[in-house]
Amino acid sequence: AQKITQTQPGMFVQEKEAVTLDCTYDTSDQSYGLFWYKQPSSGEMIFLIYQGSYDEQNATEGRYSLNFQKARKSANLVISASQLGDSAMYFCAMREGTGNQFYFGTGTSLTVIP
């Protein structure tokens, strides 16, 4: 089974609107971490946000928030007030316990339309 599943290959959003990028994960560990990274066309991988499995509050970082639903094993990224510069690939990732293997999804390509 896939550890991380991103079912939206591509998404479009109007500038200034909010958008949700889906991510589901599969693990039997009680302790794990969930991450979102942004990869613009220039290629670098930029860390956006982190959620620990024991964190009771959803993580937020500026316009980014992580909608963490533990029972459903989902960790969706919400981007509020989309900007043209948000156009990029977005990857969801998971780290199990204290391991050093990060499992990445296949990514979602987001296009922000002016």
Added chain:
Amino acid sequence: DAGVIQSPRHEVTEMGQEVTLRCKPISGHDYLFWYRQTMMRGLELLIYFNNNVPIDDSGMPEDRFSAKMPNASFSTLKIQPSEPRDSAVYFCASRLEPGNTIYFGEGSWLTVV
């Protein structure tokens, strides 16, 4: 603060040539990772180091690939001889224990013709 620094950013080489990719992790970070990204396979962990010691190289595709970390601020990934199927983006990343997040460099885009 300087992030993870990789060089070269782009490399085009001929099949059979040796390729060396370089990485400087974030100062003070004790874990260093090498990843490869391709359209077919996504992001794959090749090898990682802890305190300059290779811990897990099970992701290294074959003997043509080797990685070293002679000190805390420098690592290399070498491919010898290179083949067209090695064309990919190679990322270096680092982490500071007990932090959870790994921070990536800008990647080295390798094309083997």
